[in-house]
Amino acid sequence: MLEGILAGVTTALTLQNLIMVIAGCLIGTLIGMLPGLGPMSIIAIMIPVAIKIGDPSAALILLAGVYYGAIFGGSTSSILINAPGVAGTVATSFDGYPMARQGKAGKALTIAAIGSFAGGTVGAILLMGFAPALASVALLFHSAEYFALMVVGLSAIAAFAGSGQVAKALMMTVLGVMLATVGESAQFNAPRFTMGIQDLQSGISFITLAMALFALPEALYLVLNPARSNTGKDGEGGEIKDLRITREEAKKITPVIGRQSIQGFLIGVMPGAGATIASFLGYAVERNIAKGEDQKEFGKGSVKGLAAPETANNAACTGSFVPLLTLGIPGSGTTAILLGALIALNVTPGPRLMVDNPSIFWAVIISMYIGNVVLLILNLPLIPYIAKLLQIPRNYLIPFILFFTMMGSYIGQNNATELLLLTGMGLVATIMRFAGFPLAPMLIGFILGQLLEDNFARAMSLTDGVSFMWERPMTLILLILAVVLIFLPSFRQQLAMWRRRGVADGD
Amino acid sequence: MTLDRAIAGIFVLICVIYGYTAFVTMEAGLLPFERNLTFLPNTMPKWLSILGAFIGLIVIVQSVPKEAGEIDPGEIDVRNLRQYKLGQAIALLVLMVAYALLLRPIGFLAATTLFICLGGYVLGERNYKLMVPIAAVAAFFIWYLVEQVLGIFLRPWPWFIYGGA
Numbered sequence: 001m002l003e004g005i006l007a008g009v010t011t012a013l014t015l016q017n018l019i020m021v022i023a024g025c026l027i028g029t030l031i032g033m034l035p036g037l038g039p040m041s042i043i044a045i046m047i048p049v050a051i052k053i054g055d056p057s058a059a060l061i062l063l064a065g066v067y068y069g070a071i072f073g074g075s076t077s078s079i080l081i082n083a084p085g086v087a088g089t090v091a092t093s094f095d096g097y098p099m100a101r102q103g104k105a106g107k108a109l110t111i112a113a114i115g116s117f118a119g120g121t122v123g124a125i126l127l128m129g130f131a132p133a134l135a136s137v138a139l140l141f142h143s144a145e146y147f148a149l150m151v152v153g154l155s156a157i158a159a160f161a162g163s164g165q166v167a168k169a170l171m172m173t174v175l176g177v178m179l180a181t182v183g184e185s186a187q188f189n190a191p192r193f194t195m196g197i198q199d200l201q202s203g204i205s206f207i208t209l210a211m212a213l214f215a216l217p218e219a220l221y222l223v224l225n226p227a228r229s230n231t232g233k234d235g236e237g238g239e240i241k242d243l244r245i246t247r248e249e250a251k252k253i254t255p256v257i258g259r260q261s262i263q264g265f266l267i268g269v270m271p272g273a274g275a276t277i278a279s280f281l282g283y284a285v286e287r288n289i290a291k292g293e294d295q296k297e298f299g300k301g302s303v304k305g306l307a308a309p310e311t312a313n314n315a316a317c318t319g320s321f322v323p324l325l326t327l328g329i330p331g332s333g334t335t336a337i338l339l340g341a342l343i344a345l346n347v348t349p350g351p352r353l354m355v356d357n358p359s360i361f362w363a364v365i366i367s368m369y370i371g372n373v374v375l376l377i378l379n380l381p382l383i384p385y386i387a388k389l390l391q392i393p394r395n396y397l398i399p400f401i402l403f404f405t406m407m408g409s410y411i412g413q414n415n416a417t418e419l420l421l422l423t424g425m426g427l428v429a430t431i432m433r434f435a436g437f438p439l440a441p442m443l444i445g446f447i448l449g450q451l452l453e454d455n456f457a458r459a460m461s462l463t464d465g466v467s468f469m470w471e472r473p474m475t476l477i478l479l480i481l482a483v484v485l486i487f488l489p490s491f492r493q494q495l496a497m498w499r500r501r502g503v504a505d506g507d
Numbered sequence: 508m509t510l511d512r513a514i515a516g517i518f519v520l521i522c523v524i525y526g527y528t529a530f531v532t533m534e535a536g537l538l539p540f541e542r543n544l545t546f547l548p549n550t551m552p553k554w555l556s557i558l559g560a561f562i563g564l565i566v567i568v569q570s571v572p573k574e575a576g577e578i579d580p581g582e583i584d585v586r587n588l589r590q591y592k593l594g595q596a597i598a599l600l601v602l603m604v605a606y607a608l609l610l611r612p613i614g615f616l617a618a619t620t621l622f623i624c625l626g627g628y629v630l631g632e633r634n635y636k637l638m639v640p641i642a643a644v645a646a647f648f649i650w651y652l653v654e655q656v657l658g659i660f661l662r663p664w665p666w667f668i669y670g671g672a
Contacts, residue, residue, distance in 0.1 A: 045657050167565045168566055171563055174559040174562055175518065175559070181551065188548040192533070220599070220600075223595050223599060224593065395627045395630040395631060398599075402603060406606060407653075414659070416608070416610050416611060419607030422603075423600060423607065452551075453551045457546040457551075461544075464545050465545060
C-alpha cells in the first residue's frame with residue numbers, strides 16, 4: 001500500500017497534474033455558481049476535454065477538481081441569493097441565506113469554505129484507510145435497507161419544522177413525493193399524472209422545482225417588501241472584518257465539523273443519494289442534538305446549521321468515490337458520469353484497479369487533498385468580492401436573479417414550457433410560504449421520492465410483498481429510527497410544556 | 508378561514524383526485540399480466556394519496572393562527588399584504604411569462620435584454636443609459652458562455668433571420 005501511495009504522490013505532484021487540479025477547481029467554482037449547472041452537467045461538459053488529455057490520472061484529477069469546485073460554487077449561490085443549483089447544497093441555504101441577509105455573507109462563505117475543506121480532507125483520509133473495508137459493508141445494503149434509509153432521510157424533515165409545524169412539514173414532504181411520481185417511472189414505461197401534457201412525460205425537473213421553491217419566492221419577497229433587501233446591507237468596510245470567525249463561533253462549529261466529516265463520509269460510501277442525503281441528515285442531526293438557544297437559531301442564520309451540511313456534503317462527495325473506485329458502482333449521477341469517463345479512458349474501475357493501476361488510484365486520492373487546499377486558497381481571498389454581489393442596487397439585482405432563475409431551468413431542458421412551469425410553481429410556492437408552510441421538505445420529498453419508489457419496488461418484488469419491513473433487522477431498525485425522528489420534536493415540545501406547567505404549579 | 512387551512516383543504520382535494528386516478532383510472536388501464544405483479548405503477552401513489560389526505564386533515568384540525576405580537580416585521584406575513592408592492596411583483600411575473608413565450612421567436616439576446624430592462628423599469632429604474640448597455644452586455648456574455656464555451660444551444664437571433672422558421 002505504501003508503495004502505491006508513494007507512486008500516487010509522485011504522479012499527483014507533477015506540474016501537469018497540479019495545473020489540472022487548479023484548473024478543475026477554478027472552472028468548477030465559476031460555472032457552479034450559475035444556478036442550473038450542477039456538478040453533473042459541468043463534468044459532462046468537461047469529459048471531451050478530459051478525454052483529449054489522454055492521460056487517465058491527469059483526466060481524472062481534472063474531473064475530481066471540477067466536482068469539488070462545482071459543489072463549492074453551488075454553495076455560493078445558495079448562500080448569496082438563496083438559489084441552490086444542486087440538490088446537495090439545498091440544506092446550505094437554510095442558514096446560509098439568513099446569514100447573508102443579516103450582512104454576514106462573507107462570514108457565511110468563509111464557514112462554507114472551511115467546512116468544505118475539513119469535510120473533504122477528513123473524507124480523503126478516511127478513504128485512504130477504509131476504502132476496501134467500507135466497500136464490502138456497502139455491499140451488505142440491499143434495496144430494503146435503501147428504502148428504509150430514504151424513509152429516514154424523509155423523516156428528517158421534522159428537523160426543519162418549527163414548533164407545531166411537524167404536520168405541515170410532513171404534508172409538504174408527501175406533496176414532494178407526489179410530484180416525483182409525475183411522468184414515466186424507471187420501473188414502467190407508462191406516463192403517470194401528466195394530465196395529457198407531453199412535456200411532463202419526462203417528469204418535473206429538479207432544477208425547475210428548486211428554483212421555484214427557493215429562488216423565485218425570495219426574489220418576489222424582495223420586490224414585495226423592499227425593507228427586506230436593506231437588512232442585508234453592510235456598512236462601509238464592515239465586510240472584510242465580517243470574514244473572520246470569532247473564537248466563540250469556532251468553538252461552536254469545530255465539533256460539528258468533526259462529527260459531520262465522519263457521518264457525511266459514511267453516508268457517501270453507500271450508493272444512493274450521497275451528498276444530498278448526507279447534507280440533510282447532517283443538518284437534522286446537528287439540529288436535534290443542539291440545545292436551547294442554539295437549536296432555536298437553526299434556520300435563522302446559525303453557524304452550526306451552515307457548517308453541518310457544508311461539511312457533510314463534501315465528505316460525502318469523497319465517500320462516493322469509494323464504491324466507484326473499489327467496486328465500479330457509481331453511487332450518484334455524478335459518479336456515474338465519472339465512471340463513463342473512466343471507461344472512455346480505458347480504465348476499468350473495480351476491485352482490480354488498486355492492484356493493476358495503483359498510481360491512478362492513489363493519484364486521485366492524493367489529488368483530493370491538493371484539490372481541497374487549492375479550493376481554500378482560491379476561495380478565501382475571493383470571498384469579499386463574491387460577497388459584494390449583494391451590494392448591487394436592487395433595481396438591477398432582482399431582474400438578474402429572476403433571469404438566472406429562468407436560465408437555470410431552461411438550460412437543463414432547453415424547453416420554454418419549463419419557464420411557464422417555473423413561474424406557476426413559484427407563484428404557488430410564494431403563497432404557501434405566506435401561509436407558513438416550510439418549502440424545504442417538499443424539495444427533499446421530490447429528490448428522494450424517485451429513489452424511494454425504485455427501492456420500494458425492488459424490495460417488494462424480491463420478497464413478494466411488504467414483509468421485508470419487519471423481516472430484515474437492519475430495515476426494521478432504520479424504520480423505527482424514522483418514526484422516532486418524526487415524533488421526537490413534538491415529544492420534546494410536549495415535555496417542555498409539561499415542565500413549564502409543573503414549575504408554574506410549584507409557584 | 509385562515510390561509511393555511513385553505514391550502515391544506517386544497518391539498519386534501521388534490522389527494523382525493525390523485526387517489527381516484529391511482530385507485531380507479533390507473534387500475535382500469537392495467538394489462539392482464541400486470542395484475543399478477545407485486546409492484547405496479549399505482550402502488551406507491553395509492554399509499555401516498557391515503558397518507559397525504561390523512562396528514563392534510565391533521566393540518567386543518569391543528570392549525571392555530573399566529574397572534575399579532577408574533578409577527579416579525581422582516582418576515583413575510585399575509586397580514587402585512589396591503590403594505591407590500593403587489594403590483595410590481597405581479598408585473599414581474601407577467602414579464603417572466605412573456606419571456607417564456609418570446610424566448611424562441613425573438614431570440615435569446617433580444618428577449619433577455621428586454622426582460623432585464625423592463626424588469627428594472629418595473630422596479631423604478633429610469634437611468635436608461637446605464638440599464639440598456641448593462642442588459643445587452645450581460646445577455647451577450649451569458650449567451651457566449653452558454654453556447655460558445657459550454658456548447659449548449661441557445662437560439663440568439665429572431666425568427667426572421669432564420670428565414671421565418
